Amino acid sequence: MGSGPQLTTQTLKILGTLMNNRPDALSGAEIGRFTRLKSGTLYPILFRLERAGWLESFWESETPRELGRPRRRFYRLTGVGAKNAKSGLRDFTSAIGGPAWEKR
Amino acid sequence: MGKALVLSVGGILTAVLNLLFADNLEPWIAWFTTALLDLAVQRLPESQRERFAEEWASHLNDISGDIGKVLFARGCVSAAHEMASLLTYRSPALNQVLKRSREFVKHFLRRLIDVVNTAGTLVFGEDSMLAKGRLAPTNVVPTLLMGLGGFLSRLLFRRSTHRNL
Numbered sequence: 224m225g226s227g228p229q230l231t232t233q234t235l236k237i238l239g240t241l242m243n244n245r246p247d248a249l250s251g252a253e254i255g256r257f258t259r260l261k262s263g264t265l266y267p268i269l270f271r272l273e274r275a276g277w278l279e280s281f282w283e284s285e286t287p288r289e290l291g292r293p294r295r296r297f298y299r300l301t302g303v304g305a306k307n308a309k310s311g312l313r314d315f316t317s318a319i320g321g322p323a324w325e326k327r
Numbered sequence: 328m329g330k331a332l333v334l335s336v337g338g339i340l341t342a343v344l345n346l347l348f349a350d351n352l353e354p355w356i357a358w359f360t361t362a363l364l365d366l367a368v369q370r371l372p373e374s375q376r377e378r379f380a381e382e383w384a385s386h387l388n389d390i391s392g393d394i395g396k397v398l399f400a401r402g403c404v405s406a407a408h409e410m411a412s413l414l415t416y417r418s419p420a421l422n423q424v425l426k427r428s429r430e431f432v433k434h435f436l437r438r439l440i441d442v443v444n445t446a447g448t449l450v451f452g453e454d455s456m457l458a459k460g461r462l463a464p465t466n467v468v469p470t471l472l473m474g475l476g477g478f479l480s481r482l483l484f485r486r487s488t489h490r491n492l
Contacts, residue, residue: 251382252389262386262402266379267409274413293385296378 228271230311233264237272238308241300248281248297269298277304356393363400370407372414379407442478446471 228234236258241249249257255265272278279301282294300308364387368380383403390396 250386250389252386255386262383262399263405263409264402266383266403266406267413270410271413287381292388293381295385295389296382 227307228268228275228277230315231268233258233260234268234272235308235311235315236260237265237268238277238300238304239312241278241298242305242308242312245300245305248299250295250297252295254298272304273298276301277307353393356397360387360393360396360400363397363404367400367403367407370404370411372411375410375414379403438478439475442474446474 230238237254237260240254240257251265251269254260254269255262258265260268269278269280273280277300278298280296280298282296283290285294287294364380364383367383368376371379383400387396387399390399
């Protein structure tokens with residue numbers, strides 16, 4: 224068993240997106256838009272990363288009544304997550320010359 | 328000429344469908360999307376339901392277009408399935424045993440149905456031995472038992488052969 228979550232290309236996409244937006248937190252919808260991952264792929268990865276302690280999540284501060292819609296939940300990298308993401312992305316870049324989504 | 332005709336017919340058909348369904352389709356899609364999201368939330372362990380019900384509802388709110396909403400909700404159903412399996416961890420050995428047991432039961436039931444069907448046709452069918460007087464009713468049960476015995480021994484023999492391979 225590995226110590227952290229598996230670093231698939233989709234996981235790296237999410238980590239890369241969150242790294243690029245640091246220190247801001249992003250909602251699931253925003254991460255989905257940036258990475259173009261579908262909900263069936265996106266949420267299990269976010270869930271895994273959060274359980275592994277690489278991400279932390281929190282609700283927006285206003286209540287649904289004040290907002291007039293359901294609250295968004297935001298995700299951001301933790302210290303451990305940022306460190307692991309950096310090394311994961313570095314390994315990936317040195318292996319295949321950079322993620323394709325950054326070349327666009 | 329042909330192309331124009333197809334286009335006209337297509338246009339009329341679309342207009343008729345629009346008139347028929349435009350009013351009904353939107354609420355139906357909304358209902359379907361909500362039903363899918365409910366299903367997804369129900370698939371999650373209880374401790375996670377409240378959180379993801381709200382999180383997914385807010386994500387759904389950010390999506391424009393009915394088809395996009397339906398696809399998102401459909402994705403949530405598979406996401407919930409995967410997330411639930413992450414929380415109820417089973418060892419790979421136990422998974423293997425469960426998988427083999429399921430296969431065995433499936434195989435057993437399939438064969439049992441085959442045997443019952445075949446025996447039924449042989450015994451009670453129009454051209455059966457019973458109808459032709461070659462088999463007395465008292466022989467029916469032993470015949471069925473023999474059939475079942477043959478099937479079981481074949482099944483066991485097959486499984487041991489698999490193991491030897």
